[in-house]
Amino acid sequence: MNSKLKLFFLILLVFVFIIIVPAFINVFIKNYTVNFILRSLLVFFIIYLVLEIIDLIRKIKEKKV
Secondary structure (H helix, E strand, C coil), X not given: XXXXXXXXXXXXXXXXXXXXXXXXXXXXXXXXXXXXXXXXXXXXXXXHHHHHHHHHHHHHHHHHC
């Protein structure tokens, strides 16, 4: 897959996870403990995706230089 296209999809995925997924967790999960665990896992996954985006941006810059 093209690096810029992959970057676009990763950024889009992060925005979806930040905006939509917490709302779905609140709607469907009524147990506070499970809600907290899922939100914590979501935060770790978003951090991982942001690190992937940073790595991909570095690779794109190295190719252009």
